[in-house]
Amino acid sequence: MEINPTINNKWRFCTFASFIGCMILLFCMNQGQERVKLSTLPTMGASMALYNDSDDQHAAANTQFFLQPSNIIEYGKVVSEEEAPESCNIFDGKWVYDPMTSPVYNGSQCPFLSDQVSCQRNGRPDFEYQKWSWEAKGCKIPRFNGTDMLERLRGKRMIIVGDSLNRNQWESLACLLYSAIPSSQAQVQVKSGVYKVFRAKDYNCSVEFYWSPFLVELEENRESGSKILRLDKLSYSATKWHGADIMVFNTGHWWVHTGKIKAWDLLEYEGKLVEKMKIESAFEIAMKTWAGWVDDNVDKNNNTKVFFRSISTEHKGKQWCYNESKPTMDESYAATFPSSIVEIVERTVGGMRAPVRYLNITKLSKYRRDAHPTVYTAKQGKVLTPMQQRQPMSFADCSHWCLPGVPDTWNRLLYASLVFDNSTDAFIS
Known part of the structure; x- marks a missing residue:
């Protein structure tokens, strides 16, 4: 039985689109997991911590999380260095x-x-x-x-x-x-x-x-x-x-x-x-x-x-x-x-x-x-x-x-x- 070329092309397109969709879904799920991790950061009255690959990986208030050095953790909020204030003088x-x-x-x-x-x-x-x-x-x-x-x-x-x-x-x-x-x-x-x-x-x-x-x-x-x-x-x-x-x-x-x-x-x-x-x-x-x-x-x-x-x-x-x-x-x-x-x-x-x-x-x-x-x-x-x-x-x-x-x-x-x-x-x- 001869397969219609138009149907064959449509099938290839659907397969490719499904593959791209799965990749996007996996990416979103991974981002969701990162958000869950960050939501467990200690709040006021508990510890705020900053970790990078070179830090001692201690537990902070029973929570462990590890971020790239370009991130600043501030009471559960992740701020990029570009968005962070130029200076933070804790003594003023x-x-x-x-x-x-x-x-x-x-x-x-x-x-x-x-x-x-x-x-x-x-x-x-x-x-x-x-x-x-x-x-x-x-x-x-x-x-x-x-x-x-x-x-x-x-x-x-x-x-x-x-x-x-x-x-x-x-x-x-x-x-x-x-x-x-x-x-x-x-x-x-x-x-x-x-x-x-x-x-x-x-x-x-x-x-x-x-x-x-x-x-x-x-x-x-x-x-x-x-x-x-x-x-x-x-x-x-x-x-x-x-x-x-x-x-x-x-x-x-x-x-x-x-x-x-x-x-x-x-x-x-x-x-x-x-x-x-x-x-x-x-x-x-x-x-x-x-x-x-x-x-x-x-x-x-x-x-x-x-x-x-x-x-x-x-x-x-x-x-x-x-x-x-x-x-x-x-x-x-x-x-x-x-x-x-x-x-x-x-x-x-x-x-x-x-x-x-x-x-x-x-x-x-x-x-x-x-x-x-x-x-x-x-x-x-x-x-x-x-x-x-x-x-x-x-x-x-x-x-x-x-x-x-x-x-x-x-x-x-x-x-x-x-x-x-x-x-x-x-x-x-």
Whole structure:
């Protein structure tokens, strides 16, 4: 039987069209699956994560997804680099009253918090200072997610080195992580103010604090009794910094102390003792000593992440912290800390070979004169007596911060910097 050529051509066309239709259907189904994956992203209050092929493929809030580096994940929304804002400065923004999600933890959940920062335990009657959240301009900051942070720390060491304000930050981070896991899975050592450590057993990770207010060595001469600050020799604890995967440093506050609270009698540089030197000159030498160590010792493959935290604002004088209960938005407030010290930090960090992220918490802390311990604190290891509390001019602490409180936001921004790992705004350029 002879087949009609017209019918044969129609059959070929139908076959080809069916094949093209199947391909289109398979493509649409695949795109649908990708949309389902993205719809499972954590929402507000959970973790936001950015992954690419080179990242550690950790689970974020029990969700795993992997995207090309050209994508930015923002609370479930996928934005191409072309559509994304040119910059996202998480350190520029405002405080927003947020009683539904702040604070992240209750201070009573963390029995190891020191009396110095346990304001509620010391009798502070108000709670409003705990209920404010930092909101950046032009971008979303992920909420701190303790489980996701622990995943990012799995098998790693994190060190926090500096003065008592960095100890304040360590206590905050330790509490944020401690409250995210069963207490039986945590080990916390806090006997000394010089060294503190939090360990999460199931995650095989540690967060360690080393007290070193100058980052360089301060030693008392046994013969003369003089305290010598060695500008070109790192702190004794530097031998313990080696091998850490994440490092957070600070210094500055102790350099500007004068009179009876000045920490040193003599400075030492290149083997010579010096009685007098401009503070800026001494500070810059010490910063270069620290920077040289980081450049020489930090992982050359950039696996180690280094942060330098900026000055934590004190509230003294006209902007005194006592009896304040809510943030101030007074832009006219000028911190009394010497700008020359800040400039030296930024110049040093900007000139280093190793990439150092600048955790610039100065502005956001400036507005929070309500969040200091004031008279609900401890001095020399003892909680203030009722009589001392009635003498705020002599005893109020306007330097450190209550916990829960402002340092939780510092750690939220530290967490965000790890999430946004490619953010250029966290760097000094």
